[in-house]
Amino acid sequence: xxxxxxxxxxxxxxxxxxxxxxxxxTPRSPEPFAGFKPKHIVIIAALVILGPSLAFAQVGAPILTxxxxxxxxxxxxxxxxxxxxxxxxxxxxxxxxxxxMLGLGQISLLRVTRGxxxxxxxxxxxxxxxxxxxxxxxxxxxxxKIFGLVVPLPDWFKAILGLSLPVMANVxxxxxxxxxxxxSGQWEAAESLAYSRQQTLWLIILPQCVKRxxxxxxxxxxxxxxxxxxxxxxxxxxxxxxxxxxxxxxGGRPELLAPFYGFVLLLFFAYCYPIARFTVWLExxxxxxx
Amino acid sequence: MSWTPADPMVSIKDVHKSFGDLKVLNGVSLDVMxxxxxxxxxxxxxxxxxxxxxxxxxxDIQQGSILVEGQEVNDPNLDKLELRKKVGMVxxxxxxxxxxxxxxNVMMAPVRVLKQDKAKAEAKARALLERVRLKDKENAYPxxxxxxxxxxxxxxxxxxxxxxxxxxxxxxxALDPETVGEVLQTIKDxxxxxxxxxxxxxxxxxxxxxxxxxxxxxxxxxVEHGPPETFFKKAKDPxxxxxxxxxx
Amino acid sequence: xxxxxxxxRVLYDETGxxxxxxxxxYDRNRMIDGFFTTIWLSVVCLFFSVIIGVxxxxxxxxSFKWTRRIVNGYIQLFRNTPPLVQLYFFYFAIGxxxxxxxxxxxxxxxxxxSFAWAAISLSFFAGAFNVEIFRSGIEAVPKSTVEAAEALxxxxxxxxxxxxxxxxxxxxxxxxxxxxxxxxxxxxxxYAIAVPEMLYEANQIWSDNVNVTEMMIFMLLAYFAxxxxxxxxxxxxxxxxxxxxxx
Numbered sequence: 001x002x003x004x005x006x007x008x009x010x011x012x013x014x015x016x017x018x019x020x021x022x023x024x025x026t027p028r029s030p031e032p033f034a035g036f037k038p039k040h041i042v043i044i045a046a047l048v049i050l051g052p053s054l055a056f057a058q059v060g061a062p063i064l065t066x067x068x069x070x071x072x073x074x075x076x077x078x079x080x081x082x083x084x085x086x087x088x089x090x091x092x093x094x095x096x097x098x099x100x101m102l103g104l105g106q107i108s109l110l111r112v113t114r115g116x117x118x119x120x121x122x123x124x125x126x127x128x129x130x131x132x133x134x135x136x137x138x139x140x141x142x143x144x145k146i147f148g149l150v151v152p153l154p155d156w157f158k159a160i161l162g163l164s165l166p167v168m169a170n171v172x173x174x175x176x177x178x179x180x181x182x183x184s185g186q187w188e189a190a191e192s193l194a195y196s197r198q199q200t201l202w203l204i205i206l207p208q209c210v211k212r213x214x215x216x217x218x219x220x221x222x223x224x225x226x227x228x229x230x231x232x233x234x235x236x237x238x239x240x241x242x243x244x245x246x247x248x249x250x251g252g253r254p255e256l257l258a259p260f261y262g263f264v265l266l267l268f269f270a271y272c273y274p275i276a277r278f279t280v281w282l283e284x285x286x287x288x289x290x
Numbered sequence: 291m292s293w294t295p296a297d298p299m300v301s302i303k304d305v306h307k308s309f310g311d312l313k314v315l316n317g318v319s320l321d322v323m324x325x326x327x328x329x330x331x332x333x334x335x336x337x338x339x340x341x342x343x344x345x346x347x348x349x350d351i352q353q354g355s356i357l358v359e360g361q362e363v364n365d366p367n368l369d370k371l372e373l374r375k376k377v378g379m380v381x382x383x384x385x386x387x388x389x390x391x392x393x394x395n396v397m398m399a400p401v402r403v404l405k406q407d408k409a410k411a412e413a414k415a416r417a418l419l420e421r422v423r424l425k426d427k428e429n430a431y432p433x434x435x436x437x438x439x440x441x442x443x444x445x446x447x448x449x450x451x452x453x454x455x456x457x458x459x460x461x462x463x464a465l466d467p468e469t470v471g472e473v474l475q476t477i478k479d480x481x482x483x484x485x486x487x488x489x490x491x492x493x494x495x496x497x498x499x500x501x502x503x504x505x506x507x508x509x510x511x512x513v514e515h516g517p518p519e520t521f522f523k524k525a526k527d528p529x530x531x532x533x534x535x536x537x538x
Numbered sequence: 539x540x541x542x543x544x545x546x547r548v549l550y551d552e553t554g555x556x557x558x559x560x561x562x563x564y565d566r567n568r569m570i571d572g573f574f575t576t577i578w579l580s581v582v583c584l585f586f587s588v589i590i591g592v593x594x595x596x597x598x599x600x601s602f603k604w605t606r607r608i609v610n611g612y613i614q615l616f617r618n619t620p621p622l623v624q625l626y627f628f629y630f631a632i633g634x635x636x637x638x639x640x641x642x643x644x645x646x647x648x649x650x651x652s653f654a655w656a657a658i659s660l661s662f663f664a665g666a667f668n669v670e671i672f673r674s675g676i677e678a679v680p681k682s683t684v685e686a687a688e689a690l691x692x693x694x695x696x697x698x699x700x701x702x703x704x705x706x707x708x709x710x711x712x713x714x715x716x717x718x719x720x721x722x723x724x725x726x727x728x729y730a731i732a733v734p735e736m737l738y739e740a741n742q743i744w745s746d747n748v749n750v751t752e753m754m755i756f757m758l759l760a761y762f763a764x765x766x767x768x769x770x771x772x773x774x775x776x777x778x779x780x781x782x783x784x785x
Contacts, residue, residue, distance in 0.1 A: 123758070126765035128723035131737060131757050138750045226620035233622075233730050240623065258631040265619045265627060272618040346689055374691035385686030389704050389781050399690040402700065431782040444686075451690060 070259045073246045077260075080239035081267050083156070087238065088225040090160045095167025095224075096217070102168060103175025109197070117172070124169035129227050136162025137234045156238075159231040167224055174216045178209035211286040218279040222272045229264075239264055293360030299324045299455055299486050300345060305354035307340060314340045315351070316510035322455070327481045328488045329497040332507035333533060338490045341507070342457045345488070346377040359454060371403070378448030378456040382463050384440040386432040392419060392443045393428040396450050404451065411450070418446040422476050438469025442476050455486040462493060494537060498522060506530050556749035557756070565743050572739030573760075579656060579735060580722045586661035587721065591668025596698070598673050609669065616666035622727050624663060629655040629731045656728035664721045671713045675706030708779050715772040719765055736760065 105117030124132065136158050143152045182205060190200040232240035243260050250256055298321035307315040314337045322328050330338045343349045345356055347363050347370055356363040358376055386395050397415035400406040419425055422442040432440050441461055448456055458477065462470045474496050481487055481500050491497060497504055498518045505515040506527075514530045515521070525531050546561040559569035597609050616624065633648055633655055641647040650658075679702050687697045707714075726737045737757065744753040 123762055126719075126723075126762045127758050128726040128737070128761055130726040130729065131754070131761060134737075134741075135754045135758065139754060222618070226618075229620045229622045230727075240626075254634045257634060258627070261623060261627040261631050264623050265615075268619045268623065269615065273614060276614075276618055348685060348689060371691050371693070374689060379686075379689040381682060381686055381689075383680075383682050385680075385682045387683065387687070387701055387705075389708065398700070399692065402696055403691040403693075434782055447690070 066253075066255050066259045069250060069256060070263055073260075074263070076246065077239055077242055077263065077267075080237070080242040081264075084228040084231075084238045085225070085271070087156060087160055087163065087228045087231065087236075088221070091163035091167055091228075092221050092224055094160065095164035096171050098164070099168035099171025100175055102172035103179075104201075106172060106176045107179055121169050121172040121176075124165050125173065127166070129163070129166050130230050130233065132165045133159065133162040133230055133234055136165070155234070155236045156231070159228075159234065159236045163224060163227060163231075166227075167220065170220050171217065174213050174220070175209070177216075178212040179205060181212060182208055214286065215279050215283040218275060218282065222275045222279070225272060225275075226268060229268075239267070295324050297360065298322055298357075299326075299359060300488065301355075301357040302341070302345070303355045303357075305341070305344060305351050305356060307337075307344060307349065307351045314510055315344075317354070318507070318510070318512055319354075320505055320512060320515070322486060322488060324454075324486055325484050326486055326502045327500050328503050328505065329501040330488070330490045330505045330507060331492065331494070331497065331533075332513075335509075336507040337510045338507050339459050342379075342459055342488055342490055345457060346379055347373055348379075375404070375451060376454045378451055378453035380441070380444050380448055380456065380458050380461050382460045384432075384437070384444040384464075386440055386443055386447070388432050391429050391431055392424065392435070392446075395432070395443055396447045399447065400450050415446070415450055418449050419443070421449075421479070422446045423472075436469055437465045438472045441465065441469075441473045445473075445476055445480070449480075455488065456480070458487060458489040458491070460490050460492070462491065492537070494522070506533065508533070556747055556752055558747050558749065559740075559743055559753075559756070565747075568739045568742060569736075572734055572736040575653075575733065576722075576725055576735040576764075579653065579660070579725045579728060579733070582657045583660040583664055583721055583725070584718060586657070587664035587668050587717075590661060590665030591672045592703075594665065594669030595672035595676055598669065599676070612662075613666045613669055616663050621660070621663045621724055622730060625656065625659045625727055625731060628659040652728070652731045652733045656725075656731060656733050660721065660724060660727070663724070664717060667717050667720075668714070671710050671717060672706060674713075675710035676702055678709045679705045708781060711772070711776045711779060715769065715776070718772065719768060722765060722768060723761065 102117050102121055105113050106121060108114050108117070137155070140153060140158045140161065143150055145151070186204060186208070187200065190204050195204065228238060229240045231238050232244070235241070243264055247253075247256055247260055300322040302318060302320050305315050305318045306313070316337075318337070318341055320328070330341065332338050340349055344351050345358065345363065347368060351364050354364065358373060361373065361376075362368070363373065386392075387398070390398060393412070393415050396418055397408075397411040400411040400414070401408055416425070416428065419428055422445055424439060424442055424446070427435060427439060427443075432443070435443065444461075445456075461477075462473055465473065470493070474493060477487065477489070478496075478500050489497075489501075501518050503515060504518055504521045506513050506521075506525075506529075508529050514525060514527045516524075522534065525534055543561040543566075546557050550556045550558075550561070558565040560566060594609050594613070597605050600606055629652065633650060636649050638646040639649050683701065683705075684697055687701050692700070725735055728735050729737045729741070732738065740753045740757050744750045
């Protein structure tokens with residue numbers, strides 16, 4: 001018999017003789033940086049950011065080295081990055097709320113609800129994030145009228161809505177996967193104790209699912225944070241737009257490209273890598289032993 | 291030094307082996323002549339599986355010498371391939387390759403390792419499967435076979451390499467009681483055909499019937515040994531007697 | 539075929555649903571080109587990312603400390619930074635530093651075009667995930683199976699090629715499937731560096747014809763269908779690779 005781990009999507013295989021042929025595939029968590037010490041990371045980061053300065057030092061006579069220029073612009077870029085984080089948190093909150101409902105819809109007993117929820121989930125899961133972003137940006141009006149009040153919808157708000165769509169679809173899948181991964185014995189035990197379906201769901205099943213949902217949910221947040229830069233393509237003023245503007249303001253000098261983009265990479269890395277490690281720690285802590 | 295059949299096929303001399311700080315073999319010596327069937331018995335942790343795994347160089351040894359047909363195994367320049375052509379091994383967990391059929395499992399090594407002609411290897415594999423009484427299961431995958439059947443395929447697989455001696459590492463320990471018999475029968479047939487066998491086993495009745503010599507190990511040393519007739523009835527060492535009383 | 543096209547022209551006149559990429563020859567060609575560019579980019583990236591994955595997984599088992607560290611560093615870097623920024627870094631930061639060649643009309647053009655950079659960047663991005671996936675597959679092959687092969691005299695390379703990899707691949711097909719789908723979706727990023735893939739062409743069309751709604755819905759349906767076909771194909775492949783007797 002084989003069972004599928006929903007979250008990692010790989011098979012745990014056993015023979016008829018019950019000797020495992022393949023070991024359970026654990027989602028891999030390589031020793032992060034396998035022994036890199038902080039000083040190594042600093043050296044590498046410095047190389048990426050300062051390297052071009054040294055490379056271009058001989059060419060012409062720029063007054064300020066690229067690194068100094070970067071320092072100049074850093075406060076602005078950091079502000080932009082904070083804005084990315086705001087977008088990511090908002091989209092995550094919105095997407096999780098709607099996605100959780102959609103996920104519960106996928107396990108509903110009503111065929112219509114199940115079918116619609118499944119379709120909506122699949123539809124938004126299969127669409128590229130950038131396309132959904134365009135979708136939101138272009139098709140949502142720039143202002144809406146509620147009860148006679150004119151509410152403007154700024155670009156960044158539309159971006160948040162656009163990004164919450166794939167989050168919603170993925171959260172729906174996470175919820176469905178977590179519920180499915182619970183042994184059916186839980187449902188049977190609850191039923192024989194005369195719990196209603198609602199009670200079973202909210203008192204027994206979902207509390208157990210929270211642990212299983214946390215690692216993939218955190219992983220999703222990490223992906224979402226990295227996806228917020230897509231908003232720059234549709235004109236929202238966040239860190240990438242600001243970087244492009246800064247580079248243009250500095251005259252488009254080629255030796256600035258690596259430090260500036262490298263800095264943005266570093267910002268995201270500094271934010272997302274700890275989240276990744278925390279997620280790995282969570283996975284180990286909540287290791288499911290069936 | 292050239293080897294003749296008058297010399298022991300496998301000669302283990304004063305072997306010491308440790309896993310880190312844990313000493314598992316404490317000076318073990320034994321000789322196996324061609325055609326002998328040797329059974330090694332003992333409590334778990336006594337080092338018997340480790341011992342036979344040293345014979346085909348799956349484990350290395352810290353001290354001592356193991357000669358297989360005159361070839362020293364405890365040698366950094368050992369040609370492992372040549373050794374494994376002479377020494378076959380059957381494992382407790384059968385370890386068949388799950389993505390190949392029984393026939394493919396048996397013929398894969400001769401084709402890949404011995405570079406034999408595929409058609410010839412296939413014919414031989416068929417013959418071997420027939421010998422272990424699994425002719426109709428040629429095209430079955432390991433997942434479709436019972437434990438006993440898989441173990442017999444594993445035996446056929448090591449026979450395909452034409453070894454001079456086969457090591458059996460508790461090969462019936464993981465089987466249902468009903469299927470143990472068919473595997474033991476297969477090994478008995480092999481022994482009667484003259485194959486040199488070294489078995490680590492708990493099957494005392496089998497050992498009594500088939501073995502030429504029995505060795506009892508405990509805590510990394512051979513405590514007592516002898517032919518079955520004397521070993522089981524006239525064990526001298528108190529440790530041996532205690533072990534036998536527990537299992538017989 | 540013209541009848542079909544005309545029907546859509548009539549549809550536009552009657553209802554205002556404008557689908558120029560069907561009835562208009564020029565737009566139709568643009569859309570088809572974009573579609574094939576997306577497919578070609580996906581195929582190229584898939585191919586290279588799998589190679590990177592296999593090599594990376596093999597290197598991760600190396601006994602040299604620094605090999606393992608470098609591979610791990612690569613994985614962590616590409617997994618924890620936005621693929622769009624990686625793309626920009628490759629295309630702008632590295633691309634402008636490379637030497638230029640003379641093109642057909644005597645001007646200077648970069649040695650690698652935007653498609654090439656998109657392919658390189660996305661291959662490394664997907665490759666980082668693949669290394670993890672293949673590594674987990676390799677680790678799922680029990681040590682005892684490898685030992686049995688060793689006892690039969692197989693060399694290390696033979697074991698990797700005939701035993702470990704075939705089993706590892708079967709185990710990781712679902713995860714690989716997932717990664718492939720993500721790769722196809724990620725090709726839309728190439729839009730940002732003006733690679734003429736499907737989204738880019740759709741953008742061109744709606745800029746010309748001001749029919750954003752129709753184009754958006756078409757794009758959503760197109761990717762839905764593309765991914766659907768892909769998932770269907772991968773499921774069939776998974777069933778074909780199934781080892782009888784498992785699950």
